[in-house]
Amino acid sequence: MKQFIIHAFSLAALTTAQAAITSTSNGNYTDGSTWDGGNPPTNGEDYIIQHNVEHAANGTYSLAGDSVTINSGYLRFTGNAPSSSASNITVNNLALNGGRLDFRSSNQYARTMNLVSGFNVSTDSQIRIGDGGEQFVMNVSLQGNITGSGNLNFVSNGGNGSDDKMNLNITSANLGYSGNWSINSIDSGYGYLYANSANALGSGSLTLNTRSALVAGATTSLDSLQGVTLTTSTSILQLTNAWVNHAASLNMQAGTLDLADSDSIIGDFSINGNSLAADTYDSAALSALGFGGNFTGTGTITVIPEPSSAVLGSLGIFGILLRRKR
Numbered sequence: 001m002k003q004f005i006i007h008a009f010s011l012a013a014l015t016t017a018q019a020a021i022t023s024t025s026n027g028n029y030t031d032g033s034t035w036d037g038g039n040p041p042t043n044g045e046d047y048i049i050q051h052n053v054e055h056a057a058n059g060t061y062s063l064a065g066d067s068v069t070i071n072s073g074y075l076r077f078t079g080n081a082p083s084s085s086a087s088n089i090t091v092n093n094l095a096l097n098g099g100r101l102d103f104r105s106s107n108q109y110a111r112t113m114n115l116v117s118g119f120n121v122s123t124d125s126q127i128r129i130g131d132g133g134e135q136f137v138m139n140v141s142l143q144g145n146i147t148g149s150g151n152l153n154f155v156s157n158g159g160n161g162s163d164d165k166m167n168l169n170i171t172s173a174n175l176g177y178s179g180n181w182s183i184n185s186i187d188s189g190y191g192y193l194y195a196n197s198a199n200a201l202g203s204g205s206l207t208l209n210t211r212s213a214l215v216a217g218a219t220t221s222l223d224s225l226q227g228v229t230l231t232t233s234t235s236i237l238q239l240t241n242a243w244v245n246h247a248a249s250l251n252m253q254a255g256t257l258d259l260a261d262s263d264s265i266i267g268d269f270s271i272n273g274n275s276l277a278a279d280t281y282d283s284a285a286l287s288a289l290g291f292g293g294n295f296t297g298t299g300t301i302t303v304i305p306e307p308s309s310a311v312l313g314s315l316g317i318f319g320i321l322l323r324r325k326r
Helices: 002-017 283-288 307-325
Strands: 046-049 052-056 060-062 067-070 074-079 087-090 094-097 100-105 111-115 119-123 125-129 138-142 146-148 152-156 165-170 181-185 190-195 205-208 212-216 227-230 235-238 244-252 256-258 263-271 279-282 294-296 300-303
Touching (some): 074 111, 100 111, 125 138, 205 212, 205 235, 283 294
Parallel strands (some): 052 074, 060 087, 067 094, 087 111, 094 119, 119 146, 138 165, 190 212, 205 227, 212 235, 235 256, 244 263, 256 294, 263 300
């Protein structure tokens, strides 16, 4: 009897694990033909996306389904209502597991989309704003908690010039996210990532690539970030609010550092492979080093090695002196 009960529970667990409904073709999220079984999504079911799945993003709404996991392809929200109407989107238990989360507009006007719910990033995934050639500013806000350890690549795919920006705003504080960010543009516009809350980007690092910018938009917004790397002449780090983390590093291979009027403190700073000595620098002092890069703003950045590193350095010097004394 006990064995029968155990087998029954095992069968029930297996049935539950196999219950997720998977996409079988490209199509609209609400169209039954997109899904295995041919039925439109409903609450009480879990959905797995492995194709290119679209959904109109107008007004305030929640996607049907207890969970949505993007394994491959994308889940794309398209705004086609008047641009003055913000979209507020909720997706229950959203997980990025190698696919893309896309936001775009079907018209050539500024648009705002808010993803109210959070999501988990389990493996390397992508957030893309724009669908090529949008000539406007588009704002997407991620308002829920982001968790997981997979790397997240924000791709700007819009604009016909530097004034056309695809903006990604992080408004949830103290993220439980430990993966690494990267930003790049594959169109002629810029991709801007705004850290608009305390510890907005989690505990990983961030790389700025072609036509990309990171803006410290709130007090302590970057403090949990362990490192930032600027890789191209069109990479921008804007420290509107101070970045204070003695363990953090800034690797500037090219690009622009805007100190604004804040006073940042980090543990390590290198410009084109040249490590800066512990000191306080303003934009004029950084330019005078002659290592390259562009520096603006009236603020400062102070390089103070992490206390543990300083202690180890002192112990090393003490050891050398002791050996010499012998």
